[in-house]
Amino acid sequence: MKSAIKPEEAAEMIPDGSVLLIGGFMGVGSPHRLIDAIVARGVKDLTLVGNDLCRPGQGMGKIVDAKLASHAIVSHIGLNPEAQRQMIAGEMQIELVPQGTLVERIRAAGVGLGGVLTPTGVGTLVEEGKQVIEIDGRKFLLEKPIRGDFALIDARQCDYVGNLEYTLTAHNFNPVMALAADTVIAEPHHIMPVGVISPDAVKTPGVLVDHILERAH
Template sequence: MAQISSREQALSKVADLEDALEYFRDGTVLMYGGFGGIGTPPTLIEGILRKGVKDLFLIGNDTGFPDVGVGRLVTAGRVRKIITSHIGSNPHAGELMHRGELEVEFSPQGTLAERIRAGGVGLAGILTDVGIGTVVENGKQKVTVDGKEYLLETALRAEVAIVHAAKADPFGNLTYIRSGRNFNPLVAMAADFTIAEADEIVPLGSLDPEVIVTPGIFVNMVIPSKGVNWRWAWEEKKGG
């Protein structure tokens, strides 16, 4: 492998947790990879909790489990609003919602993914017929195309996105393991500042371009993971 030049070193996006925590403050609009915690970076979540950040506005596909993923933020009462597909795996989220302490906007998972993707590629929104004739359409604009009615679902963006990658190089190119990929490539595109936590940071040039899922152009900072992603370990143990 060729020696890394001083220019490449200067362009490295690798930082430490304390650098990353500078981008989180009370009220931050935060996107994250989910799927019960497999896509959520544990070191960053721990850092956010330790910093004491509160009143977060979260956007992601679920609320994790009570003590796993973003569920830790919900359980600690650090979240004021969330746009998500479901909260059933975290009973604390349901309790807080019913007490009026957590505002929850539900969005079907496919619709949510497309809204995030739209935010990442610069679209204003998407058209979908999911929710027509139900409570989902309340307060939303309707558009007729070729005689068929659709709901206009607005695009979603965040101030900060946090993603959990299997491997990253110093330029921020990312790979994932199986279901650890989930929403991560989408949220990485749809934030003003994207922080990737990687289980392994590899030398520049060692990642096969054909397996890179998130190009480094979408990633602003990379930090090494110091936590254990329990579901990745479980998947590795069972062999898939």
């Protein structure tokens, strides 16, 4: 059984220089209370891994605004002019990864694979610096796994074992990220008694979850 913790307690666990896997899509299905606690604590030199850097003042965009990230691995920054400015100014290194490739690299880390072979990006800027492998006359890029020190997960509900159920956009990235980090911190909207959540609804089993946030008051 797990005890629910405060967002501030979760943020205290995260040291400077950590790699954070943060779920969601354009801030929807993201762990907003955890993000706010990280910004309030001022954790520095973070590497952010997620679909996107959202917008200024929203989701991971808050971490960008506070200049707490030195590196980001994402598929999209087009709606965040501050992230673009920091990249151009050399204040933050941004690795842009095709969306499908990004989620497969995270999944590869979670299931213990040595990497992913994909034709996406062959013959483009994406290929630069990467190993090209030819199979049956077709070229593939070897994309290495991405693993996090922490995965910050948004869930519709959980129980005190840590079993997680997702809804709507939270299905984007959150479940796969829960596989691929040393420490998994879940931010549920509701905490239910053990046995209430149907086993068929559980997408992340509690054995993968280290900490759960207390419900927002």
